[in-house]
Amino acid sequence: MFGPRECPRLVVKIGSSLLVSDEGRIRRDWLSSLVSEVAERQANGQKIILVSSGAIALGARLLGLEGGGRKSLDDAQASAAAGQIALSQCWAELLDNHGIKAAQMLVTLGDLEERRSYLNAAATLDRLLRLEAVPLINENDSVATQEIRFGDNDRLAARIGQAARADGIILLSDVAGLFSADPKSHEDAELINTVEHLDDEIVAMAQGTSGMGSGGMKSKIEAARIATTAGIPLAIISGQHQAPLSRYAESGTGTVFAAEGETSAREAWMAGRLTAAGRIVVDSGAVTALRDGNSLLPAGVTTVEGSFDRGDIVDIVDESGNLIGRGLVEYASAAVDRIKGHKSTDLESILGYAPRPALVHRNHMVTL
Ligand code: GLU
16 A cells, blocks of 8 residues: 555655654654655655654744744744754755755645645646655745644645645554544544545544644544545554554555545646635535536525635535535626526626626536
8 A cells, every 4th residue: 555556656744743752852763764664665666755744843942932832823933943944954864864865845825725836836846756856845834824824734745745646645643543433532443444435424533533643633634635536545544653654554554545536637726725715605406416517507506605706716515514616706706696596597687798607617616
């Protein structure tokens, strides 16, 4: 699983608690066992991207800040700035011991939500991989405001996997995977080995489990959704032993979320976005029509939320708020509000101009 042959491009995300000890020091022995594995895989033809957390935890000790540097946003941003130097220096040194060049990219959520920057990041990743360098990614915590923050590296890893057209994503965590219940309080909790379809039952299981890693199980499930919708399988495995990738290759212990559906690169980018300009609520008839592959027509719309322009990306949700799809909207929010619930033949008299056939055309939409 996730070996060089079936997975020529692999993203590996490493959580802070694995990388940094409680005293705020890099766990160098563990890290160097992981780097040896990365080097071996690279020698076998696998191209690896590392998404590394740990800057805040490291920087907090360097700057003498309490609470792991997370007492305020200012503290976290200052810690990240100081810690990132130590973090990337350590990775670069360990990789260099194997003759591998590390290349650092710090990105924000905003960078990857904006289509042109996303394509630029994708091109840089591709170039680095072709040059046999190992991209080392973290969130640009020091400049990211609340609105443009990922806040966790799980979702960042999934977005990076998409941008790099990876064949697999591994989240190294302080738990062994997704359990049927919280293993801390339920002795009979079972590790779920494979998730073929990420449905509501799985989401509920993740909510029942707690305290796992900095991002928690919720952000890991969100990462799995982004990855699998883009056709990329994602595994959550334990990083609590030396050489965790080889251990996983031998034991297969962990949770794999299987890739779902085939989407184009553009659809995958749209589906994986974490922000939308607004929401269009639709009735049950429209939900069925959308799932059958039809465009969204005004007749099925019940409510419009947010303020958006023509060409913006909007979420399409059912009346209970479940996300049904996402797409480029053909009308501004004020116009949608006027034509909602109306038949397409009535639109010209309402708007005073010849309407576009659909609110969101099926060619510019992805259903989720
Ligand atoms: N970017 C943060 C750091 O390097 C970690 C985010 C996370 O916990 O996932 O410290």
